[in-house]
Amino acid sequence: MCEDRPAPRPGPAGVPALVVFDCDGVLIDSEPISLARLTAGLNRIGVAIDLETVRARFAGTSMASIMGHIAADYGISAPEGFVEAVKADTLRAFDRELRAMAGVAEAVAALGLPACVASSSDPVRLRHSLGLTGLLPLFEGRIFSSAEVPRGKPFPDLFLHAAARMGAAPETCLVIEDSVPGVTAARAAGMRVVGFTGGGHWGHDRAGADLAAAGAARIFRDYRDLAGLLRAA
Known part of the structure; x- marks a missing residue:
């Protein structure tokens, strides 16, 4: 606080x-790291989206907002634990590359x-x-x-x-x-x-x-x- x-x-x-x-x-x-990990995660749950589209649409926005747009625009709701898994994957990549x-x-x-x-x-x-x-x-x-x-x-x-x-x-x-x-x-x-x-x-x-x-x-x-x-x- x-x-x-x-x-x-x-x-x-x-x-x-x-x-x-x-x-x-x-x-x-x-952003190159986190957007790549987000794109890979979305692809795994069946969202047909590429890295450039993820960058253009979602750079600078929260995960809550991103998942709302994915559900509305692609008709895919993230499975339980998806957001947490993407966050954990991103932090691991940060440890190596950030x-x-x-x-x-x-x-x-x-x-x-x-x-x-x-x-x-x-x-x-x-x-x-x-x-x-x-x-x-x-x-x-x-x-x-x-x-x-x-x-x-x-x-x-x-x-x-x-x-x-x-x-x-x-x-x-x-x-x-x-x-x-x-x-x-x-x-x-x-x-x-x-x-x-x-x-x-x-x-x-x-x-x-x-x-x-x-x-x-x-x-x-x-x-x-x-x-x-x-x-x-």
Whole structure:
């Protein structure tokens, strides 16, 4: 749990009072791994879907939302234990392959601004992933999951929850996201948002046209550009 805090104040020239990071595909290069494991799991239960479709439709969304779409669109309900099995398979793959985004630890440490994580991942996966990549100490006590709110991304609930717990007004927050549902959720929360396309799953569109169309004010690929981007945002 995260204790309530005094409200952060915006810095000079509109510098954000709070920077909100998505986790998967933003802090850690997890999406190529997790999307591949999800695709394999769906194929095993008879869902005829490929990796690119899974990426396009489900990157940045919660497992609960994903399984709802699978049932509605493919007429296949996951067998008991399926979600837990996919999660366990994904965590095993993380143990072997997961890495932090290049330069992210240094960029976060140098922010000089309050920061938190707001992710569609469940709390166990979040802490496991951040711990594996050495990023957990940078966000300890400031990690929020979609499991804590009624609706996940693309709804604004998670970002509004994170801002409230951190004591920041939504309009003073800047969100860093890598998915259209995440950008949509941030904009619905009344927050500024920038898109990150440095993850391994963004080979299809490094310019981030989809993120810009969803409302991302700027797009970046390299964490060495983060400080300048925050000043410009």
